[in-house]
Amino acid sequence: MRLGPAVLEARSLTVSYGETRAVDAVDLALRPGSRTAIMGPSGSGKSTLVHALAGVVRPDAGEVWFEDERLDQLSEAERSRRRLSRMGMVFQFGDLVPELTVVENVMLPLQVLGEKARPARARALEMLDALGVADLADRRTGTVSGGQVQRAAVARSLVHGPSVVLADEPTGALDSLTAEQVLDTMVAVTSAAGAALVVVTHDHVVASHLDDLVVVRDGRVAEAAVA
């Protein structure tokens, strides 16, 4: 059992879509430096859980605590500000801006934090290099492959040194060797920063790079193995 307070915590978190309880009374505490895989069948509520933890989706009941604040009680603008500045997100279906170049997308979190263009570009290029896609930096994002977009999205989630990284199937479009390299980079960068890492995945090899496992079924935590 790890000591110390959680950086991100769900308490009785519930999110409903009409009759569907996508997330049903979930308790989950993520401590600094923890590495958690979230697994479970399609439609079990993994994406909704991650979106609620990030404050993208507001819960119907329960609480989300991020860095000692009730995230779910903040306004949309305040939640968005916390997410952009202190969290890294990789969305399952991508949300990079197709009209911007790959490196411009990765620079965005740094620019939100007020970093000047030159150092932001240099830092973004380093992160793209770590993910093996530096050669695509100046291509428009809409012209590169799905797997390359995924790696750029991972670079963007890590570039600003967030305290939590939430990645929803970040390696789904990658071959197994590349998937392992991407995971290794995510683990190395978050470990160095003492950040919590959460990865939704169907891939047991990916999950084996993480310490803790949470299995979700029908919106509930069916199984949890915490190191």
Ligand SMILES: Nc1ncnc2c1ncn2[C@@H]1O[C@H](COP(=O)(O)OP(=O)(O)O)[C@@H](O)[C@H]1O
């Ligand atoms: N925006 C939405 N509107 C309505 N139903 C949704 C929405 N998002 C998810 N759901 C439903 O919530 C449940 C959980 O979905 P999701 O969180 O995407 O699961 P997973 O990521 O595990 O595949 C499913 O029944 C899904 O159809």
Ligand SMILES: [Mg+2]
């Ligand atoms: Mg999903």
